[in-house]
Amino acid sequence: EPEVTQTPSHQVTQMGQEVILRCVPISNHLYFYWYRQILGQKVEFLVSFYNNEISEKSEIFDDQFSVERPDGSNFTLKIRSTKLEDSAMYFCASSEGIYNEQFFGPGTRLTVL
Amino acid sequence: AQTVTQSQPEMSVQEAETVTLSCTYDTSENNYYLFWYKQPPSRQMILVIRQEAYKQQNATENRFSVNFQKAAKSFSLKISDSQLGDTAMYFCAFRAQETSGSRLTFGEGTQLTVNP
Numbered sequence: 001e002p003e004v005t006q007t008p009s010h011q012v013t014q015m016g017q018e019v020i021l022r023c024v025p026i027s028n029h030l031y032f033y034w035y036r037q038i039l040g041q042k043v044e045f046l047v048s049f050y051n052n053e054i055s056e057k058s059e060i061f062d063d064q065f066s067v068e069r070p071d072g073s074n075f076t077l078k079i080r081s082t083k084l085e086d087s088a089m090y091f092c093a094s095s096e097g098i099y100n101e102q103f104f105g106p107g108t109r110l111t112v113l
Numbered sequence: 114a115q116t117v118t119q120s121q122p123e124m125s126v127q128e129a130e131t132v133t134l135s136c137t138y139d140t141s142e143n144n145y146y147l148f149w150y151k152q153p154p155s156r157q158m159i160l161v162i163r164q165e166a167y168k169q170q171n172a173t174e175n176r177f178s179v180n181f182q183k184a185a186k187s188f189s190l191k192i193s194d195s196q197l198g199d200t201a202m203y204f205c206a207f208r209a210q211e212t213s214g215s216r217l218t219f220g221e222g223t224q225l226t227v228n229p
Contacts, residue, residue: 043219
């Protein structure tokens with residue numbers, strides 16, 4: 001059965017460094033999402049992406065974040081200058097249509113030191 | 114803005130017994146969807162069950178069923194004949210049909226442990 005995959009599973013970085021989290025959505029899906037979960041807190045929506053542009057973003061998704069679909073398979077989340085408070089589990093998801101089930105990846109644990 | 118609340122951080126149940134996980138939500142939307150997601154240890158979240166707000170009939174999926182009380186804004190998950198593989202974190206989630214696009218709003222999660 002097709003799955004959403006994410007790499008790396010764990011990323012450790014120094015504060016101020018740029019990180020890129022990678023996701024491979026399910027191949028026939030058209031909508032892509034990033035969520036994050038800070039330890040002990042709720043899973044929070046960051047951004048949704050369709051037709052090569054952001055369709056919706058939350059107040060968390062500020063100028064230090066960006067998303068890209070650089071080729072036909074990958075979907076990336078870039079954090080330009082990481083802060084300690086960016087430490088979290090980042091989940092990628094994809095769906096076939098805007099109201100279809102969102103399928104989640106296993107997450108990337110980002111640790112900012 | 115929508116909020117989702119799961120007031121039970123942890124629950125446990127004996128194998129083969131029934132357990133109910135609670136979820137309440139707050140919204141001014143009239144058309145929306147509610148979901149229960151399951152996240153087993155070190156695995157991705159998977160959808161367990163969904164409920165459309167316009168449907169009065171409670172959704173069921175095999176051993177999983179919901180009790181949807183729209184007026185009370187309550188959406189509980191009942192797991193019957195619990196199995197060891199049901200051990201997981203369970204998240205309740207909300208999605209508005211129209212105004213908030215496709216974003217999911219999650220509750221805090223309930224860690225369910227099924228004991229042998």
